[in-house]
Amino acid sequence: MRCQPAGILEKYAVRIERLSRGNVFLSADPASGTLLSPVGAAQSARLLLKRVSPAARSRISLLLENLFARPPAAPALIDLALALEASAAGERPSAAIRRSRVRFQGTDGIRGKIGRGRSELRLFFRKGVVVPRLFAAAAAAFIELALKNRTPSLKVAVAEDGRDYFSGRSFAKAVMAAIRSRGCTPVDLGILPTPLVPVYCALNGVRAGIVLTASHNPADQNGVKFFLDGRKILPDGKVSDYAITALAFDMLAKRQRFRPAAGTSVMRGPEACGLAAAAARAALAGKTAHIRRRGLAFIVDTAHGAYSRCAACAMETLGLPFEIINSDMSGADINRGSGVAVIEGSETFHPRDAAAPEIVRRLRSAPPGTLGIALDGDGDRGFVLVPSPGGAVSVLDGDRLSFLAAKYLVRRHGASGVFAGTVESDLALFSAVAADLALPVRLACVGDKYLSSTPAASSQLIGEETSGHVVIPLTLLGTRKKILAGNGLLSALLGAEALAWLAGEKPLHSAVQPYAPGVMKTFYVYFVDKSRLRRSSPAWNAIVGAVHDALQDAVAASELPASAHASERLFRDDRDMLYIELKDGGRIIGAVFTRASGTEDKIAVYARGVRDFEKPVLRVAHAAASAAGMLRDPRKPEAKAQEVLSSSWGGAVVSVPSAHAALAAAGFRMSPPAVDALLFAMLKQGIIKGVR
Incomplete structure (x- = not known):
C-alpha cells in the first residue's frame, strides 16, 4: 500500500520542480544528500516517515500549499521534516518554513574536521x-x-x-x-x-x-x-x-x-608584509604615543598561524620593539598550545600555574615594560597580557580591551558612536560604557558578522566580542572605503596604547580592570548532537525547567527576593539560542543562556550577571549546564575517547604521550591533532586540570 506522504509528494511533484527552478529546494533529510524530485517521491517519503511524528505527517499538504503561495525571496534549502515538526508544534506554516532553512555555515563560516570521501553532504551533516x-x-x-x-x-x-x-x-x-x-x-x-x-x-x-x-x-x-x-x-x-x-x-x-x-x-x-604595514599605518597613525613614552616592548604569540609571516612587518612599520614566538609553521601545529585558544577563559595566570602557556612564562622573565599579545590562527582575535611584579599575568580579553579602547578614543581623540557587544559580553561592561562614556550600547548575537555587516554597524565606534574580536572602523590611506573587520594584532596594540594612557604614571597592572566586572562563567559540553537543541524540543524544555527550578531554590534559600523571575528573550538572528533573563521586578540581574557553537562541536551554557547576585546566577547556570549534558552524543568516537581518558586522569594534568598510549591501548586510532583537540575539549570542560 502506498504511504500517504508518497502520494502527496507525487501529487505536488510538478510544483516542487517549479520551486527548484527558482532555487528553492526541499529535502526530506539533508544528511541523505538528496533533494525532493519527481522521480524520488517514494524515497523521500520513506525518509520523512523515519524523521517525523504522525501528527507532523498530517500537515504536509498545508505546509506545501503555504510554501507554493509564499516561496522564499532568495535561494533556500528547506528541511521538510523539520518544517513539519515545527508546524505540528504550533508554529505558523510560514514561520516553520523559515526556521527550517538549512545552512552549512555556523557562527563564522563553514567549519568541520578535515576528511576524504565522495559523499560530501553525508560526511558534513552526519x-x-x-x-x-x-x-x-x-x-x-x-x-x-x-x-x-x-x-x-x-x-x-x-x-x-x-x-x-x-x-x-x-x-x-x-x-x-x-x-x-x-x-x-x-x-x-x-x-x-x-x-x-x-x-x-x-x-x-x-x-x-x-x-x-x-x-x-x-x-x-x-x-x-x-x-x-x-x-x-x-x-x-x-x-x-x-x-x-x-x-x-x-x-x-x-x-x-x-x-x-x-x-x-x-x-x-x-606579499603579506605590505598589506600588514598598510593596515598598521591606517589603524594606529597617531595612536602609539603612550606606548613610546613608556618604552613598551611586546612578545607576540602568532599561534603558528597566518600572522606568523607578517606580524613583524606591522611592528617594524610602527617602530615598536617586539619578539615573535610560536611563528614556525607546518599547518599541523596551528593553535597548538599557543595563542588565544589556550588563554581564553582565563582572567589571571598565577605564579604557581604549572600549565601556563609559553607567552606567560616568557613574560615572567621578560624585562619590565614588556606586554604580551596573543593571536589566533587566522589573526582576527587578540588578547593583551600584562605581567605584575609578583609573577601574576593578567589577561585583557575583548571586553576589557574594547572598554579601554573606547575610553581612549572618546576622551583622547573626541570620538563618538555606538558601542556594540554580544550576548557573551559582560553585562557590567554595557553599564560601564553607558555610565562612564555616555555612549549608546547595542546587544548583538554571537558572531563578529553581527558587529560588522549589519546596517547598524555603520554608526559604531567599536564592536566587540569577549573572545577577542574587536571591530574598529578602519579607513585606508588613499581610499574612502571603511573596513569593518576584527584585526587581533591592531586592536591589541590600540588596547595597549589605551592602557598606557589610562595608567598614567602608575604601573600598567594597576589599570588592567578598567570597570567593575560582573559575573562571567561559561560551562561547556563537547561532542554533542546540536540538532536536539531547538525551540520546544525535549532538551530545550528540560533546560528551561531546570532554570525555573533552580530559580525557585535560590528564592527559597534567600539568595533572591520573592519577586525574582525568569523570562525568555528571543533574538531574531539566533532563534535557537535559549536566552533566559533573570529579573527582580523590571531590573535585569543576570542572564543564563544556552547555545550551540557555530564553530566547534560543543554546547555552551553562559552565566552573566550582576556581581551582587553571583551565587544565585551561578546556581541557575549550573542547573542549566547539568540539563544540557543530555545533549552529549555517546555514539561519537570523541565522546567515547573522552570517557577512556576521564576514567584515568579526571581532575589531573595529562601528558600528551600518556594520552596517546591510553587511547591506542583502548583501540582508538586518532591522529596527533585529533588527540590535541580532545585534550583541549576536556580542559575546557574542567575534566582535566592541564596538559603537558
Missing part, C-alpha cells in the same frame, strides 16, 4: 567532516550569487591560514578551480590573516574575498569564510549563508564538476 568539493561548491555558489546581484566580472581574493598550505593545498586548489569554473579570476594571496583580505580588496578594487581558515580551531579542522565589499556575509539576503547553501547543495546533489573555464588563470597576489 560526521561534521569537510572535504575540498564541499568548499568548491560553496565558492561556486558564492560567485554565482555575487555575479547575479550586480557585482561586475570578478576577481576573487583567496587566502588561507596555513593549515592547508603545507599539505598539498587541496582545499585552496578546489576553491580556485570553482572560481575559474564561473569565469572569474582567483587572486592567490597565499597565507594571509583574515583581516588583511578586506584590506587587499579595498586597495585593489576587488569586491569578493574567500579565506580558508578554521580560526582558533585545532589543526585537524578547516573552514571557509566569505567576504563581499569588505564585509562578511549574513545568514539572510540575496548573497547569504542560506542562499549559498541552497545552490551548493544542489550542485553537489547533482554531482556537478568544477572545471576551470577556458581563458581563466590564477593571479599571484602581493
